[in-house]
Amino acid sequence: MTPAASRPIRGRPSGRRGPRRRVDLRAFPGFAPAAWVVLAFLYLPLVVVVVYSFNANRVATQWDGFSLEWYSRVFADADIRRATVNSLRVAAVATVVSVVLAAGAAVALQRLGRLGNRYALVIIGAPLVVPEIVLAVATLAMFVAVDVPLGLLTVTLAHIAFCVPFAFLPIRARLADMEQATFDAAADLGADEWRILRRVTVPLLLPGIVSGALLAFIISLDDFLISFFVAGPGATLLPVYIYGQIRNAITPAVNAVSTLLLLLTVVVLTAAFLVGRTRSRKVLP
Amino acid sequence: MLALPAVAYLTVLIGVPVAVIVGYSLLSRARFGVGVTPPVTAEAYVRLLFERRLDGTLAVDTTYLQVIWTSVSLAAVTTVVCLVLSVPVAVWIATRPPSWRPLLVFLVTIPFWTNQLVRTYAFLIVLNDTGPVNVALTGSGIVDEPLSLLYTDTATVVGMVAAFLPFMILPIYASAERFDFRLAEAAYDLGARRITVLRRIVLPAIRPGIVAGTALVLIPAVGAFLQPDLLGGGTTLMIGNVIQQQFTASRNWPFGAALAVLLLVLTLVAVLLISRPIRRTGAVTRLLR
Numbered sequence: 128m129t130p131a132a133s134r135p136i137r138g139r140p141s142g143r144r145g146p147r148r149r150v151d152l153r154a155f156p157g158f159a160p161a162a163w164v165v166l167a168f169l170y171l172p173l174v175v176v177v178v179y180s181f182n183a184n185r186v187a188t189q190w191d192g193f194s195l196e197w198y199s200r201v202f203a204d205a206d207i208r209r210a211t212v213n214s215l216r217v218a219a220v221a222t223v224v225s226v227v228l229a230a231g232a233a234v235a236l237q238r239l240g241r242l243g244n245r246y247a248l249v250i251i252g253a254p255l256v257v258p259e260i261v262l263a264v265a266t267l268a269m270f271v272a273v274d275v276p277l278g279l280l281t282v283t284l285a286h287i288a289f290c291v292p293f294a295f296l297p298i299r300a301r302l303a304d305m306e307q308a309t310f311d312a313a314a315d316l317g318a319d320e321w322r323i324l325r326r327v328t329v330p331l332l333l334p335g336i337v338s339g340a341l342l343a344f345i346i347s348l349d350d351f352l353i354s355f356f357v358a359g360p361g362a363t364l365l366p367v368y369i370y371g372q373i374r375n376a377i378t379p380a381v382n383a384v385s386t387l388l389l390l391l392t393v394v395v396l397t398a399a400f401l402v403g404r405t406r407s408r409k410v411l412p
Numbered sequence: 413m414l415a416l417p418a419v420a421y422l423t424v425l426i427g428v429p430v431a432v433i434v435g436y437s438l439l440s441r442a443r444f445g446v447g448v449t450p451p452v453t454a455e456a457y458v459r460l461l462f463e464r465r466l467d468g469t470l471a472v473d474t475t476y477l478q479v480i481w482t483s484v485s486l487a488a489v490t491t492v493v494c495l496v497l498s499v500p501v502a503v504w505i506a507t508r509p510p511s512w513r514p515l516l517v518f519l520v521t522i523p524f525w526t527n528q529l530v531r532t533y534a535f536l537i538v539l540n541d542t543g544p545v546n547v548a549l550t551g552s553g554i555v556d557e558p559l560s561l562l563y564t565d566t567a568t569v570v571g572m573v574a575a576f577l578p579f580m581i582l583p584i585y586a587s588a589e590r591f592d593f594r595l596a597e598a599a600y601d602l603g604a605r606r607i608t609v610l611r612r613i614v615l616p617a618i619r620p621g622i623v624a625g626t627a628l629v630l631i632p633a634v635g636a637f638l639q640p641d642l643l644g645g646g647t648t649l650m651i652g653n654v655i656q657q658q659f660t661a662s663r664n665w666p667f668g669a670a671l672a673v674l675l676l677v678l679t680l681v682a683v684l685l686i687s688r689p690i691r692r693t694g695a696v697t698r699l700l701r
Contacts, residue, residue, distance in 0.1 A: 155610060161500035165577070168497075169523040172534030172574055175544065179537055228418035235415035247415050250422045256683055257426065258635030260652040261672045264659050265429035268436050268669065271447050288425035291418055342525075349527045352637055356659070366529050373533045373642070385530040392526045400518050 173389060180382035197379040207384055210368040217283050217354075217364060218347035225290035226298075226340045232291075233298040233335075234328060254289040262289065263356040270357060277359025285357045286347045293346045294339035301335025334402050341399040345392055430676070437669035448665050456670035476654070476671070483650040486565060486640075487633035490572040491580075494629050495622065497573070498580040502621070503614065506588035517585065524578035532571050532638045539567055539643070563645030571639035576632065580625035587621030588614075627686040635675050651675050 180198075184191030201207055232251060236244045254262065266285045267277075275281055309331070313323045329336075351366040358364055363371075365388060372381045437456050439448035458464075463473035505516045523531065537543050539561040546558040561567055591614065599609045615622075637652035646653070651671060658668025 155500070155503065155606065158500040158504045161497075162504040165497045165501045165581075166519060168574065169520065169577060171538065172531040173523060173526060175537050176530055176534045228421055231414035231416075232418035235413065244415065247419045250419055250427060253422065253426045256679065257430065258632065258652070258675055258679055260635055260637050260655050261433070261676045261679075262426070262429070264655060264668060264672050265433040266425070267659065268665070269429040269432045272432050272436075284425060288422055291422060295418075345525050349525070349529075351527075351529045366527060369529060369533075373536070377533065377536055385527070385533075389526050389530060393522060396518075396522055396525055400514075 176382050176389065177386045180379055180386040182379045182382070185378065194379075197383040200380050201383045201387070204380070206363075206368065207365075207380075210363050210365045213279065213362055214348055214365040217279065217286055218344050220283050221286035221290045221347040222294075222340050222344045224287045225343045226294045226336060228287070229291050229294035229339060229343075230298055230329075230332065230336055233295055233302055234324070234332075237299070237302045251292050251295055253292075255292050259352045263353045266353060267356040277357055277362070279358070279362040282354055282358040282362055282364065285353050286350065289350070289353065290343035290347055294343040297339040297342065298332060298335040301332055305331055337402050338399045341395050341402070345395050348388070348392065433669045433672050433676075437666055437673050439666055441664055441666055444663070446663060446665070448669075453666075456664075456666040459667050460670060460674065479649050479651055479654055480674075482648055483634050483636075483652075486569060486572070486648075486650060487630050487636070490569050490576060490633045491626055491630045493569065493573050494577050494580040495626065497577060498584050498625060499615075499618070499622075501581050502584035502588050502618070505585050506591065507593060513589070517582070520578050520581050520585075523574075524582075528575055529638060531574060532642050535567065535571050535574070535643055536562065539570070562643065563647055565644065565648050567643040567645075568640045568648065568650075571643040572633050572636055575636075575639060576629040579628040579632070583624035583628060584618055584621035586624075587618040591617040623686065627682065631679055631682050631686075634678065 179190070181193050181195065182190055183194035183196070229251075232247065236247055257265075266281075266288075270277060270281050309327060310323055313327045318326065349366065350364075351370060354364045354367050355370065358367060365384070369381055369385060369388075372378065436448050438452050438454065440451060440453055440455065442449045458470070460476050461472065461474075462470040463475075465471055501520070505513055505520075508516060538545055540546070541558040541560065541562075545561065549555045550558055595617075596609050596613050599613050604612070634650075635652050636650060637656060640646075640648060640650040640653050641656070644650075644653075649657075651674075655668050655671045655675070658664045658671065662668075
């Protein structure tokens with residue numbers, strides 16, 4: 128394309144989407160480099176952790192050459208393995224339960240008008256609004272008040288709660304994209320409520336459910352503060368383990384664990400991104 | 413009916429704990445410091461402003477007022493830095509061809525979803541005396557001695573900016589994407605200079621995003637825990653650190669609960685004040701789609 132062709136042509140009635148606007152690209156000089164610098168700053172901490180996980184030096188903050196030794200140590204370490212298994216278990220249970228709760232709520236709140244479900248929306252959004260430190264100590268206080276011993280059970284119960292809104296919002300967004308006519312058509316053809324739910328609503332919701340589940344999984348896997356307070360000594364999760372380690376010293380082994388955690392997050396996120404793309408292609412015109 | 417399980421669950425796991433923490437803040441410290449005990453008292457709230465002398469009289473104690481001031485001011489600095497960094501990114505992404513934008517937005521979202529603990533402790537390496545920043549500075553001869561960057565308020569702010577930046581970029585982008593940049597072209601045609609277009613045309617158009625982003629950064633930043641804990645090194649306490657301390661080392665649960673209630677009230681007031689402009693941008697929904 129020649130430069131002239133890329134410029135918007137004046138006098139021509141522009142379509143709804145408008146021509147590709149190259150002019151504003153030049154409009155704010157310095158914005159492009161600034162954007163790249165900021166993006167680099169966002170990735171700097173991630174890159175540093177990954178790079179230093181291959182550091183040969185025992186002291187992680189001093190670069191001393193390339194080594195894969197720490198990864199083999201990580202896979203051999205029983206504490207790390209236990210913390211990883213704990214984290215994955217909690218995240219798996221929290222994902223399944225929160226998605227079921229969220230999907231039910233999203234479907235129900237779609238059909239009821241707007242008035243009756245104010246409280247429901249407030250309480251579902253609450254984990255996003257209440258500061259994490261407050262939620263952490265409050266949940267701890269409640270478990271102590273009702274005398275439930277802290278452990279994997281308490282931490283799983285807490286994780287389910289803050290995963291619900293993250294599972295809820297993508298499912299709700301997906302529902303909002305669907306047309307009422309689809310359900311009316313199913314009803315006209317004689318399907319009862321249960322059949323509509325099973326054969327129409329759930330299959331159409333599936334991409335929303337999948338991205339909700341992936342987000343819930345990541346959120347559970349990443350949580351530190353709430354796990355720190357309600358997990359109890361016998362049920363250390365991976366971020367709590369990492370925190371305990373870096374309080375002493377940052378070793379390349381911690382960086383290796385963190386790198387693996389980051390890798391898992393990026394894989395799950397990319398899956399969510401791709402699912403989201405297929406969604407918008409199919410539903411939106 | 414399908415909403416009932418979720419609503420009931422969250423009422424028990426979010427609503428009840430909040431009620432319990434309010435109750436705890438009005439009780440007395442337990443004998444060994446874990447948990448609480450009767451009688452009912454407002455002592456924990458008195459402690460926010462006063463210190464009780466040995467003879468039982470009260471003296472004004474500004475320790476915790478200072479903690480709150482520190483939390484709010486560091487959060488405010490973080491917000492301003494995020495704002496300055498976010499506008500170019502958001503506007504730049506919004507002016508890319510539509511087919512690029514989802515990928516660029518995804519690039520901004522990845523750090524947002526990755527482990528905040530990892531992203532925060534990474535700055536312990538970055539800002540260390542022997543870390544990359546100091547190696548670059550001494551190596552290039554800009555400074556002779558490595559700067560002690562860690563365990564300062566600056567380090568805390570750097571960590572918080574890195575943690576909260578996507579919360580500012582995404583809502584501003586949501587506004588900028590809807591802005592018709594032909595209006596900027598029109599302004600140029602009418603003879604406006606770049607700075608005028610930015611100030612008079614673009615900034616007003618992305619204001620809802622700026623308002624939403626400010627709230628989404630400022631509110632969680634006031635309650636930040638990890639960044640002051642790891643990067644501030646306990647030299648400057650923010651309210652989140654004091655709450656954590658009261659529930660762990662200091663073992664004064666009623667006082668920790670009172671601080672938690674205070675932080676919650678501050679947050680809810682801020683959220684109520686700001687919720688309408690945020691909803692208008694659809695920023696939060698967009699973040700999770």
